[in-house]
Each structure stands twice: as structure tokens, then as C-alpha cells.
Amino acid sequence: MAGDQTPQPTGGPGDTPPNAGQGWTALTYLIAGMGVWGFIGWLVDQWLDTGGIATGIGVVLGMAGGIILVVRRLGTPT
């Protein structure tokens, strides 16, 4: 997924859908998902003293969120 940095020249004229940045975008969504919700889970951990359970739940939720975002934003349009 990270190796998607060399874009295929689309060659088509005019407003072809861009694809060069999509690999990075997808990677960012997946990592950001885990990061953001993992962090929120960690904060909950600190608050409720749950010893890492909330962090784990957060990371898994974030992963799911990241995947949903990749599908929704980068999946086949319409």
C-alpha cells in the first residue's frame, strides 16, 4: 500500500480522475484512524484506569474507521 507512490500516467485527455496521491491518502487514513482513536482510548484509559483495554478498543475502532474511510472516499465513485 505504501509503495503506491509512482503514479501510472493516466494518458487520458482532460479531467481524468487523479490516482497518484491515493496511495498516500489511503495509508494516511489507516494510520490516522488507529492513531486518533488509539489516543482517545488511551485518554480514556488514563481517566478510568482501565489498564490498556480502552486503548485496544480504540485502535480496533480506529482501524475500522480508517477502512470505512478508504472505501467511502477512494472506492469506486457513484
Next chain:
Amino acid sequence: MNGAANVLAQGEAAFPPSVEDFYLPSIVPWGAENSYWFTKITFMVWLAVAILIVFFLASYRKPQLVPTKKQWLAESIYGFVRNNIAVDMIGHAGIRFAPYFTTLFCFIFLTNLFAIVPGLQISPNSHIAFPAFLAVISYVLFIYAGIKHHGAGKFIKNSLIPPAPWYILPLLIPIEFFSTFLVRPFSLAVRLFANMFAGHMLLLVFTLGGFAMINANALLAPVSLLSWVMTIALTFLEFLVIALQAYVFTVLTASYVQGALADEH
């Protein structure tokens, strides 16, 4: 550089190169301890700007219908960025961003290239300040372009609210915010900086390592030789990284601008 070579030959350079090696001494005032307003890094940035201005002015001063060699080079660079990055990524609306992308691409490429130009041999981009500022410019550009195109409210709505059922939006909006407005400038800056930093460090390790080994024991001379051959090979690899990072930075900026201009899916 000759001074540095002498230092190396006498085995006085500290072998494991450190971050200290990226902080070059002050030039004006010469060798000052607490004044770093003008160092080799500053000089190289000015040099890059001067080269680019002079080159493009000189090649477009008297444009010919049948281009001269210089004009051909300048036109190919601009044409490449305009067609293969701006138009390819953004579409026709991208043409008005092409001058910025070309400037960005040329500046990053040239400052990166200084990493392997003999006598210069360090890239200003191996200091986080320069990539960070370039990233800030791109960040402001894509937000400004988006706000100008959609209006602030719709731009923020477009970039924060993905097309998804309402009940998973609370899960998605923080991720969108984080990845669009926080990670983007950071990753642009760090990607360029880390590549140039690591490249310089790698060349330092292999060059200085050769000297360190030959100084430690004359029998290690063949290994030192191998180490220097590796330096040359890595210099070519470094050239690949230089061109690729300049390209990636520009393409990602274009992709962010495209995302800001895009209508909802």
C-alpha cells in the same frame, strides 16, 4: 572542503557522524560561535534561488519559435510539471497552479541536488526548517484554494464529513480532521527532511568509516576501499532519492489541492 579532507586524512574527524555534523560553522562573521545568520546552508538556499531566477529569466528572455537548448530545457521542465502533475492530477483547473508546482519542484530538486554536488555536499532540506516551511506554504495553498472554490463552510463540510451514514460519522470525523489538517503538512515536511537527512548521514558513515578503518589498522585498507566504492554507489542512489522526493512533494501538493477543489462524491 580541502580543509575537511585534511582533517579526515589525519583521522581527526569523529567517526560515528552525529547531528552535530549538520550544523555548519558560521561564514559571516567568520567562525563565530553564537551567530548563525549566514552559514553554508543559508548560502546554498540563496544560490538555489539565484540559479533558478537567472536560468528561467535567461531562457525566456527572447523566446524563439524553434527553441534554443536552454529554452527547450526550461520548457520541458515546465511542460512536465504542467502536464504530468498539474493537469494529470487536478484537470484543467490545475493549470493555474502549475507555476507554483514548477517553482516548488525546481527549488526542491535543486536544493536536494546540492547533497551530491561536490563542494556543497549537504542539502538545505536536511534541516527540518526548510521542508517545514515549504509544507506550510502548500498547506496554506490547498486550504486557501478550497475555501476560495467552495466557500469556508462548504469546504470544511466537504473535507470533514465523508459520505457515510450518520451513525458512523462520529467515528470518522476525528480521523478526517487528523489526516487532513494535522498529518498532511507534517508528513510532507518529515518525508522530505528524513530522506535528505538519512542520505547525508549514509554518505558520511561510509566516507568517514573508510577513514576510521584505515586509521585503525592498515590491514583494513581493502575494506576502506570497499566502503568508498559504496559511497560512490550510494551517491547514485541518492540521486534517485533526490529526484523522487522532489516529485513526490509536488505530486502530493497537487493531490491535496485536487482534494480541496473536488466536489462531493
